[in-house]
Amino acid sequence: MPTTRTLEDQIWEALATVKDPELPLTVMDLGLIDEVQMTGGRVHVRMTPTYSACPAIDVMRQDIRTKLLNLPGVEEVQVELSFAEPWTMARMTERGRTRLLEHGLSVPSRRSAEPVTCPFCGSTNTALENPFGPTLCRAIYYCRDCRNPIERFKPPPE
Numbered sequence: 001m002p003t004t005r006t007l008e009d010q011i012w013e014a015l016a017t018v019k020d021p022e023l024p025l026t027v028m029d030l031g032l033i034d035e036v037q038m039t040g041g042r043v044h045v046r047m048t049p050t051y052s053a054c055p056a057i058d059v060m061r062q063d064i065r066t067k068l069l070n071l072p073g074v075e076e077v078q079v080e081l082s083f084a085e086p087w088t089m090a091r092m093t094e095r096g097r098t099r100l101l102e103h104g105l106s107v108p109s110r111r112s113a114e115p116v117t118c119p120f121c122g123s124t125n126t127a128l129e130n131p132f133g134p135t136l137c138r139a140i141y142y143c144r145d146c147r148n149p150i151e152r153f154k155p156p157p158e
């Protein structure tokens with residue numbers, strides 16, 4: 001393949017490989033990247049974190065820096081966290097939502113306060129078992145019908 005890809009294309013491709021360490025998703029699936037600006041060899045990335053307290057953000061930030069600095073022509077990378085507009089589930093791509101479901105994680109709908117649906121049997125007869133799941137970003141529910149524990153991606157408070 002000839003090198004018709006611009007540096008900007010390569011940056012977006014690299015960003016699409018940066019994964020959330022706690023979820024089977026990339027920063028692109030989550031819709032975290034707001035903007036990429038290039039000035040010469042300097043790249044400025046602005047991202048909106050899912051949760052300001054989520055330790056995964058620092059891991060992803062570092063991964064973005066490392067991956068972009070590996071691209072020829074990139075000399076400096078700044079990753080700025082933006083809190084201007086809070087992240088919401090609406091930013092997650094369809095691919096991201098599908099991947100969460102494939103991994104057996106219940107996905108909150110774009111509207112909050114809906115019952116939790118069991119990813120195994122589809123029942124909504126579920127109960128919150130542990131609001132503090134294995135990570136800050138997950139909660140554990142229990143399905144009263146098929147008796148499976150359900151891991152749920154925890155949406156940020158609204």
Ligand SMILES: [Zn+2]
Pocket residue numbers: 118119120121122123143144145146147148
């Ligand atoms: Zn069930």
